[in-house]
Amino acid sequence: MNAKRPLAPFGRRAAPVTFNARYGAYAVIGCADTDGPRPSAGQFYMLSAASRWGGGDAERPYLPRAFSVLRAPAGSAELEFLIEDVGPGTKRLAELAPGDQLQLVGPLGNGFAPPSADTTPLLVGGGVGIAPLAILQDQLAPNAIALLGFRDGAHAAGAELLADPVIATDDGSVGHYGLVTDLLADELDRDDPVTVYACGPPAMLEAVRRICAQRAIPAQLALESGMACGYGACFGCVVATKDGFVRLCVDGPILDGQALNEVAA
Amino acid sequence: MINFCGIELQHPIINGSGTFDAIAAQHAFGESLVNNFPFAAFVSKTVTIEPRQGNPPPRLWEIAGGLINSIGLPNKGLRGYLNEDLPKLATLPVPLVVNVMGFTRDEVAELVNAFTAREEVAALELNVSCPNVETGLVMGADPHELGGLLDHVRPLTDKPLIVKLTPNATDVPAVARAAQQAGADALSLINTIRGMALDPTSGEPWLGGVTGGVSGPAVRAIALAQVHAVAAAVEIPVIGIGGVQRGQDALDLLRAGARLVAVGTESFRDPAAGARVAAELAALEPISSFQ
Numbered sequence: 001m002n003a004k005r006p007l008a009p010f011g012r013r014a015a016p017v018t019f020n021a022r023y024g025a026y027a028v029i030g031c032a033d034t035d036g037p038r039p040s041a042g043q044f045y046m047l048s049a050a051s052r053w054g055g056g057d058a059e060r061p062y063l064p065r066a067f068s069v070l071r072a073p074a075g076s077a078e079l080e081f082l083i084e085d086v087g088p089g090t091k092r093l094a095e096l097a098p099g100d101q102l103q104l105v106g107p108l109g110n111g112f113a114p115p116s117a118d119t120t121p122l123l124v125g126g127g128v129g130i131a132p133l134a135i136l137q138d139q140l141a142p143n144a145i146a147l148l149g150f151r152d153g154a155h156a157a158g159a160e161l162l163a164d165p166v167i168a169t170d171d172g173s174v175g176h177y178g179l180v181t182d183l184l185a186d187e188l189d190r191d192d193p194v195t196v197y198a199c200g201p202p203a204m205l206e207a208v209r210r211i212c213a214q215r216a217i218p219a220q221l222a223l224e225s226g227m228a229c230g231y232g233a234c235f236g237c238v239v240a241t242k243d244g245f246v247r248l249c250v251d252g253p254i255l256d257g258q259a260l261n262e263v264a265a
Numbered sequence: 266m267i268n269f270c271g272i273e274l275q276h277p278i279i280n281g282s283g284t285f286d287a288i289a290a291q292h293a294f295g296e297s298l299v300n301n302f303p304f305a306a307f308v309s310k311t312v313t314i315e316p317r318q319g320n321p322p323p324r325l326w327e328i329a330g331g332l333i334n335s336i337g338l339p340n341k342g343l344r345g346y347l348n349e350d351l352p353k354l355a356t357l358p359v360p361l362v363v364n365v366m367g368f369t370r371d372e373v374a375e376l377v378n379a380f381t382a383r384e385e386v387a388a389l390e391l392n393v394s395c396p397n398v399e400t401g402l403v404m405g406a407d408p409h410e411l412g413g414l415l416d417h418v419r420p421l422t423d424k425p426l427i428v429k430l431t432p433n434a435t436d437v438p439a440v441a442r443a444a445q446q447a448g449a450d451a452l453s454l455i456n457t458i459r460g461m462a463l464d465p466t467s468g469e470p471w472l473g474g475v476t477g478g479v480s481g482p483a484v485r486a487i488a489l490a491q492v493h494a495v496a497a498a499v500e501i502p503v504i505g506i507g508g509v510q511r512g513q514d515a516l517d518l519l520r521a522g523a524r525l526v527a528v529g530t531e532s533f534r535d536p537a538a539g540a541r542v543a544a545e546l547a548a549l550e551p552i553s554s555f556q
Contacts, residue, residue, distance in 0.1 A: 007295040011537035048534070059329030062481060064534055105536060108293055226325050228332060229533035232289025235310075235336045236325040245318050245339065250289050264322075 006037040006107055008231070014050050014101040018078065020094075024157025026128065027083045027094040028070065031102045034077045041136035042222055042254045044068045045106030046230040047081065049092050053103075061089035066227045068132035068199070068253075069107065070161065079104075082131040082158065108230045109253045112136055115195035116218045120145065123162070124184050124208055126200025127155060132222050134161045136197055147187065149180025149204065181207045188215060196257075198222065206263040219257035223248055240264060267305075269502060269525055270425035270450045272360050272387050274305035278515060278543040281506050281529030282364035282390060282429070283310045283336070288353050290536065299358060303539030308362040308527070309346075309354065311392045314372050316342035326462040326471045331481025331508070332530060333460045335472040338366065343379055351385060360387035362427070368398045370417040381422040388425040391418075394433070394456050406434035408443035415447035427504065430454040430495070437491055438498035445499045453504035453527065454495060455488045481530040482508040489521055496522020510538075512545025519550075 015031035022028075039045075046064040054062055071080040085094045096102060112132070115121045121144040123133040130148050137144045146165040150156040153173040159165045167175030168183050176183055181204065188194070188211070198208040199222035212219035225237040230249045238245035239252070241259045246252065267274045280303075287307055290298050319339030326333045341349060346363075354361050363380050367373035373391065380386045393405030393414065402410045411428070419426065428444045430437055432455040441452055457478025462471045470476075488507020496503045505523030508530070509515050515526040526546075531538040 007297075008293055010290075010294040010297040010301055011540075012535040054330070060327055062330055062534075063327050063332060226323060228325055228334075228530075229536070231293040231536060232286045233284055233536075234325070234334070234533050235283075235286075235319060235339055236322075236334065238319065238322055238324070238339075240321070247289070250292060 005111060006039055006043070008106050008108055009036055012103055012105050014103055015079070017096045017098055017100045017102055020097050023160060024154040025084055026155070026158045027085075028080055028161070029083055029093065029096055029102065030078055030080045031104075032077045033079045033104060036079075036104065037107065038074065039069045039072050039079070039107035039135075040111030041139045042068065042112035042132045043107035043109045044230070044253060045079070045081070045104050045108065046227070047093060048089075048103045049096060050101035050103045053092060056088035056092060058088065061092065063228050064103070064105065064230070065089040065093065066224075066230055068222065070131040070134050071138060072135060073138075082128055082161070084128050105230060108249055110251070112197055112220055112222070112254050115140070119193040119195040119218070122187060122194040122196050123147065124180055124196060124198040124200070125149070126180055126204040127151065129200030129204070129222070130158055130162060132199050133197060137162055145187065147180050147183040149183070149200070150174070179207070180204065181211065184208065184211060188217065195220070202263050202265050209257045209260060209263055212257050220254050221257055221260070221263065223253050223255055223263065267525070270388060272306065272425065274360070274525070276305045276543045276547065277519065277525045278304060278539050278546065279306045279362070279504070279525055279527050280304045280308050280532065280539060281527040282308045282392065284529035285532050286310065287357055288350060294536070301537070301540060302358055303537050303543075304359060304528075305543070306360045306362055306387065307354065307357050308390060309350070309364055310340060311338050311364045311366045312340050312343060312346045312376065313338060313366050314343050314375060316340065316345055321473055323471065323473070326477070328460075328462065328479065328483060331479055331483035332533075333462055333472065333477040333479050334457065335474040335477035337474075343376060347379065347383075351383065355385035361385060362388045362390050364390040364392050364429070366392040366395055368395060370397065370399070370414055373414060374418050374421060377418045377421045381424055386424065388427060389422065390427040390429050390453060392429050392456075394429070394431040403431065403433070405429070405431040405440060408436075408439045411440055412443040412447045415444060415449060419448040425450040427451040427453050429456055431456050432487065432491055433459045438494050441495040441499050445501050449501060451502045451504065452495060452499065453506060455484065455491050455507045458484055458487060480508070482510055484508045485514060489517055492518055492523050493521040509542060512542055512547075512549050515542050515546045516549050
């Protein structure tokens with residue numbers, strides 16, 4: 001894991017799309033970012049399409065969309081992102097194919113920190129939030145345990161993106177019938193020293209925060225917020241912490257669980 | 266070079282207040298930001314006397330060709346800015362304009378005094394899009410109110426005073442004339458336009474403050490009309506702002522009578538937008554024609 005946070009080249013750049021692969025409800029988009037540094041796990045990019053960005057539903061999108069990097073293989077220029085079509089911006093991103101150009105600003109944000117001394121990394125992901133855990137697992141190598149939750153089988157297809165995941169689904173169609181936090185509680189009952197890394201919907205993150213706070217377990221939470229710019233200009237992406245509002249793009253998106261009173265819905 | 270109120274600028278493109286944080290950008294992009302600084306002057310986000318947290322999220326809503334914001338002027342306050350931010354902003358390779366807002370005439374005076382004492386500050390921009398809490402009137406929406414404010418603060422400084430007008434006023438040129446009459450050195454417009462968006466599921470306003478400020482290409486035609494009207498009404502220089510994405514948009518504002526142009530929301534999409542717009546503008550029309 002990079003000890004020094006990689007800086008983003010100044011400006012917005014185009015990267016040719018190299019592949020678009022389907023994983024159930026998700027698309028994985030790959031691009032060749034020859035002008036950018038390798039990101040750290042947990043960092044994100046502001047993405048848009050170089051052409052036909054806008055003029056979709058309600059004439060949107062206009063602003064770029066923030067996505068954590070899914071994978072950035074060492075020794076290559078490839079960046080991969082996990083996209084689900086849930087609105088006009090993601091619809092456009094999810095249809096990008098070789099021959100198209102992805103526009104990027106990044107890598108941005110603080111990235112995950114190394115696990116606390118003598119602990120095993122324990123990754124907890126939900127839905128599209130599994131993305132930064134994949135690159136984290138790559139960078140932390142084999143000893144990271146991954147617990148992943150999805151709403152149904154179509155989304156659980158995304159679990160293939162991590163190594164040896166334990167899966168939970170809301171509808172019980174794959175793996176444990178219930179929440180990923182059920183899996184977390186079981187894992188923590190083994191009493192092995194762990195550092196928890198979590199990314200997923202706010203309700204999941206809040207449950208993870210609370211469980212880890214109760215048991216005094218170090219937790220790094222990858223939060224999410226609507227963002228216009230991703231680099232501190234707009235002040236739109238703030239979340240409430242014990243010390244007041246902070247911009248997720250500047251002081252996050254990874255926050256220590258202990259810095260928060262709660263993860264807001 | 267362009268001379269604006271005695272300040273020398275390399276080109277006519279500056280940033281809109283609150284649309285670029287040079288300190289955060291340096292944190293994200295490192296030295297390449299400073300070596301390629303995209304604006305000919307840097308305008309800081311509004312500084313108020315007291316620190317402000319700003320509005321609870323959500324603070325943004327995307328619309329067709331733009332955005333509505335209800336950010337709420339978060340800032341460290343005067344003391345925090347002077348102690349922490351000003352020393353860093355003073356190292357930028359371009360002149361610094363500090364944008365300030367007070368909720369009473371005395372607050373504005375205190376801010377003007379504080380920044381007049383600092384040689385690192387090239388000019389002051391007065392954000393008058395808020396109510397004078399003593400009279401209840403939005404300072405920048407009423408000619409008499411604005412004139413009274415400027416009468417109070419003009420004597421306090423020799424630094425250029427730029428008044429940032431609000432478009433949410435019945436007669437913007439009348440307010441502009443009142444500002445000129447009371448000694449403003451320049452005007453900047455437009456600030457964001459009042460707008461609203463409803464959550465499509467609940468039907469409730471999406472932004473906590475019910476309304477917010479609209480910006481981006483959606484406001485371009487409105488900005489151009491207001492800049493044209495104000496430039497025709499006054500002799501002092503005008504900074505044109507509103508939906509600038511391309512050199513052509515900047516050229517339109519300059520042709521409408523603006524002396525400088527600010528790029529705002531487009532920087533959210535492209536951090537180097539200011540530099541790109543300046544380069545596109547130079548390709549359309551050489552700098553010499555703007556002297």
